[in-house]
Amino acid sequence: MADFTHVYDAPPPGANADWTVPQKWDAFSADEHAMWDRLFARQSEMLPGRACDAFMRGIDVLKLEKPGIPDYRELNERLKSATGWQVVAVPGLVPDDVFFDHLANRRFPAGNFIRTPEQLDYLQEPDVFHDVFGHVPMLADPVFADYMVAYGKGGLRSLGFGALHKLARLYWYTVEFGLIEEPAGLRIYGAGIVSSYGESIFCLDDPSPNRIRFDLLRLMRTEYRIDDYQQNYFVIPSLEHLLKVTIETDFAPLYAQLESLPDIPIADILPDDDVITRGTQAYAYAKAK
Numbered sequence: 672m673a674d675f676t677h678v679y680d681a682p683p684p685g686a687n688a689d690w691t692v693p694q695k696w697d698a699f700s701a702d703e704h705a706m707w708d709r710l711f712a713r714q715s716e717m718l719p720g721r722a723c724d725a726f727m728r729g730i731d732v733l734k735l736e737k738p739g740i741p742d743y744r745e746l747n748e749r750l751k752s753a754t755g756w757q758v759v760a761v762p763g764l765v766p767d768d769v770f771f772d773h774l775a776n777r778r779f780p781a782g783n784f785i786r787t788p789e790q791l792d793y794l795q796e797p798d799v800f801h802d803v804f805g806h807v808p809m810l811a812d813p814v815f816a817d818y819m820v821a822y823g824k825g826g827l828r829s830l831g832f833g834a835l836h837k838l839a840r841l842y843w844y845t846v847e848f849g850l851i852e853e854p855a856g857l858r859i860y861g862a863g864i865v866s867s868y869g870e871s872i873f874c875l876d877d878p879s880p881n882r883i884r885f886d887l888l889r890l891m892r893t894e895y896r897i898d899d900y901q902q903n904y905f906v907i908p909s910l911e912h913l914l915k916v917t918i919e920t921d922f923a924p925l926y927a928q929l930e931s932l933p934d935i936p937i938a939d940i941l942p943d944d945d946v947i948t949r950g951t952q953a954y955a956y957a958k959a960k
């Protein structure tokens with residue numbers, strides 16, 4: 672996940688100027704590879720019928736079912752021939768401009784560590800399982816691949832408008848927590864969901880969250896939470912729609928407009944919303960007590 676809140680001033684010792692580090696695949700221990708396998712088995716058993724077509728295809732095309740943490744030398748060959756993207760290793764979260772520059776150049780930075788057994792269900796910084804299992808299958812889809820490039824360029828541009836805070840919501844509610852309406856029903860494409868066992872079930876089956884059809888301006892007014900399951904999911908009709916709307920819209924006037932519009936409290940539904948599910952918010956309210 673990228674929550675765009677961390678500030679660093681320089682790459683740590685051993686890292687390159689663009690914050691990348693060698694993956695050192697051979698240095699992962701048997702326990703670390705076993706942790707990947709455990710997470711992979713748990714997710715891949717549950718995701719058919721939940722994850723979208725593009726995600727399932729990505730797992731296949733990239734041969735992610737091969738046991739162990741993927742070796743980027745192999746993974747990148749497949750990913751590169753699919754969409755020109757590459758995965759690069761980084762020590763952890765990187766500064767916003769560095770992150771966007773990588774995306775704009777078809778490089779996805781992945782945290783070069785894996786969670787411990789105590790962190791099976793929750794961790795604060797994205798690890799290699801979230802970054803590779805969650806994000807990389809979608810990067811093998813040509814439309815989504817182009818969306819992520821456009822987002823990187825848009826991210827760099829947003830810095831000049833001081834509008835990253837608004838644009839970050841687009842990343843959050845699409846790349847991390849997006850749902851898509853497919854002929855067979857609602858499906859997941861967001862990396863924050865597909866890499867989480869609990870949220871992969873919650874986001875589709877639980878009556879608690881709102882599920883609202885995607886509207887760019889509405890979405891960029893909506894607060895989000897980073898500490899628990901989402902209270903809203905925004906649902907796109909197709910990846911093509913997401914790409915088209917975001918590349919055809921000049922965000923500069925949108926950022927200006929957003930400055931005069933109030934943020935929308937996290938669980939509110941507006942009269943103009945195209946609502947698929949009006950959530951009970953029971954899950955969030957029970958936790959708040």
Ligand code: PHE
Binds near residue numbers: 822826917918923
């Ligand atoms: N069209 C956006 C802009 O003018 C760039 C962008 C594309 C942002 C895709 C996000 C996603 O800034």
Ligand code: FE
Binds near residue numbers: 801806847863
């Ligand atoms: Fe992520």
